[in-house]
Amino acid sequence: MLLTHISSGLVILAASVVGSPTSTPFSLNRRSDGFPYPLDDTDKLEEASLAKFEAYLAKKNSTHGCTLQTAAKRQEWHDLSIAQREEYIRAVICLQSKPPKANQTQYPGVMNRYDDFVLTHETQAMHLHSTPHLFPAHRLYIWAYEKALREECGYTGYQPYWNWGRTAADPANSALFNGNMSSMGGNGVKADYPGVMTMGFKKPYDIIPPDVGGGCVHEGPFKNMTVSLGPIGKVLTDIPPNPRADGYGHNPRCLRRDVNRYASAMLYDNYTYSLITEAKDVDMFQKNMLGMPEKNDWGVHMSGHYTIGGDPGGDFYSSPGDPIFWFHHGMVDRIWWIWQMQDPETRMDVLPEKPARDDFVDLNWTAGRANTWDLLDSIGGNGGDFCYIYV
Numbered sequence: 001m002l003l004t005h006i007s008s009g010l011v012i013l014a015a016s017v018v019g020s021p022t023s024t025p026f027s028l029n030r031r032s033d034g035f036p037y038p039l040d041d042t043d044k045l046e047e048a049s050l051a052k053f054e055a056y057l058a059k060k061n062s063t064h065g066c067t068l069q070t071a072a073k074r075q076e077w078h079d080l081s082i083a084q085r086e087e088y089i090r091a092v093i094c095l096q097s098k099p100p101k102a103n104q105t106q107y108p109g110v111m112n113r114y115d116d117f118v119l120t121h122e123t124q125a126m127h128l129h130s131t132p133h134l135f136p137a138h139r140l141y142i143w144a145y146e147k148a149l150r151e152e153c154g155y156t157g158y159q160p161y162w163n164w165g166r167t168a169a170d171p172a173n174s175a176l177f178n179g180n181m182s183s184m185g186g187n188g189v190k191a192d193y194p195g196v197m198t199m200g201f202k203k204p205y206d207i208i209p210p211d212v213g214g215g216c217v218h219e220g221p222f223k224n225m226t227v228s229l230g231p232i233g234k235v236l237t238d239i240p241p242n243p244r245a246d247g248y249g250h251n252p253r254c255l256r257r258d259v260n261r262y263a264s265a266m267l268y269d270n271y272t273y274s275l276i277t278e279a280k281d282v283d284m285f286q287k288n289m290l291g292m293p294e295k296n297d298w299g300v301h302m303s304g305h306y307t308i309g310g311d312p313g314g315d316f317y318s319s320p321g322d323p324i325f326w327f328h329h330g331m332v333d334r335i336w337w338i339w340q341m342q343d344p345e346t347r348m349d350v351l352p353e354k355p356a357r358d359d360f361v362d363l364n365w366t367a368g369r370a371n372t373w374d375l376l377d378s379i380g381g382n383g384g385d386f387c388y389i390y391v
């Protein structure tokens with residue numbers, strides 16, 4: 001795993017003096033104020049942090065014209081109307097039918113524009129996952145995906161996210177995974193699925209036991225989806241190996257999932273809330289988010305990935321090949337933002353392991369190259385191209 005532990009010095013946070021906002025405080029006006037999901041503690045913390053964040057933005061030299069009021073609002077899946085969910089799904093299927101930008105002679109497994117994103121996650125694994133890059137590079141990656149859905153497939157909304165806590169008790173029966181045509185596809189059929197074994201760790205803590213799926217997703221809009229790239233990491237015993245050693249060959253197969261309650265039991269909002277409120281510096285925040293599987297602490301990041309599991313969702317390299325990936329990493333991005341807002345004066349410009357100021361990430365066919373330090377602010381980062389919040 002590239003997601004390794006962090007050994008750099010701690011960033012000591014100074015208590016910051018917070019100014020009071022001068023105008024009417026900004027409000028998220030979420031649809032979920034009430035049915036079907038009441039606001040959870042993390043939602044309330046987010047709302048309560050806005051005034052402080054707004055004051056910080058007001059003092060900031062430049063946000064390239066982006067403000068909380070003008071920012072795009074990324075919504076939770078359950079807060080979208082059925083029509084909005086269907087529009088999103090249509091755009092994803094559209095992306096899966098557009099020609100790729102990557103060179104298919106070099107990368108024969110890339111069958112469509114969606115696969116450009118999967119390929120990028122595979123070839124740019126270090127750019128996306130080295131310790132200082134995980135948060136900013138995924139922020140750029142999700143933004144580029146949202147942009148492609150909008151600009152190349154006419155989607156008029158923004159990337160939805162998955163508030164894990166809402167589905168923790170029974171993910172397979174949530175509006176995200178229930179398998180109807182306005183969900184992101186159903187569970188996999190029951191299969192001889194071994195559960196999750198991570199590399200390098202020993203029993204009993206290296207396993208999330210199988211739930212009732214593991215086979216091909218047979219219901220919903222992605223039941224005909226063909227996965228082509230990978231696998232690269234070790235996933236399941238019976239997935240045909242990629243014809244190329246590097247995993248970039250054409251390996252057509254169904255989308256498989258094991259929507260897993262053992263993994264999702266570690267995704268109740270209390271885990272997210274304590275992660276945000278207890279981590280005092282960015283190294284600790286990232287470390288706690290990634291968990292310590294060797295101590296049976298999966299962390300919300302891995303628990304989310306393994307609530308999906310299967311193939312390619314269970315493969316570290318190819319996981320964006322399951323269209324639910326973007327919802328999960330959207331939530332990771334969201335809680336990083338909420339963590340940042342708790343003390344914006346000290347938290348908006350810090351990265352784990354403090355890379356050099358000229359450090360960059362390059363997402364090739366999906367987003368190109370960007371300075372890592374310019375990816376930390378969703379309000380005005382990436383040269384002003386970032387202008388969004390989570391509601």
Ligand SMILES: *[C@@H]1O[C@H](CO)[C@@H](O)[C@H](O)[C@H]1NC(C)=O
Binds near residue numbers: 061062
């Ligand atoms: C703030 O912005 C102004 C105008 O763009 C610029 O001249 C100035 O150098 C900036 N100050 C800082 C501290 O970045």
Ligand SMILES: *[C@@H]1O[C@H](CO)[C@@H](O)[C@H](O)[C@H]1NC(C)=O
Binds near residue numbers: 103104105106
């Ligand atoms: C694609 O890659 C092949 C093999 O490396 C190369 O010969 C070809 O020129 C490339 N095509 C384009 C359009 O770059």
Ligand SMILES: *[C@@H]1O[C@H](CO)[C@@H](O)[C@H](O)[C@H]1NC(C)=O
Binds near residue numbers: 174178182
């Ligand atoms: C799909 O599931 C959602 C959430 O449970 C529900 O609101 C919607 O009515 C369902 N649609 C159909 C066609 O069953």
Ligand SMILES: *[C@@H]1O[C@H](CO)[C@@H](O)[C@H](O)[C@H]1NC(C)=O
Binds near residue numbers: 221222224
């Ligand atoms: C799957 O493919 C079959 C056969 O081509 C088609 O009839 C069906 O509508 C497709 N289902 C979905 C959800 O795209």
Ligand SMILES: *[C@@H]1O[C@H](CO)[C@@H](O)[C@H](O)[C@H]1NC(C)=O
Binds near residue numbers: 268270271
């Ligand atoms: C979090 O909440 C769940 C569900 O209510 C509960 O089972 C679990 O023990 C709680 N965990 C912690 C660490 O508070």
Ligand SMILES: *[C@@H]1O[C@H](CO)[C@@H](O)[C@H](O)[C@H]1NC(C)=O
Binds near residue numbers: 362364365369
């Ligand atoms: C992808 O990014 C790397 C790192 O910057 C660069 O060396 C490589 O040339 C890029 N490849 C493509 C196809 O853009």
Ligand SMILES: [Cu+2]
Binds near residue numbers: 121128129
């Ligand atoms: Cu990733």
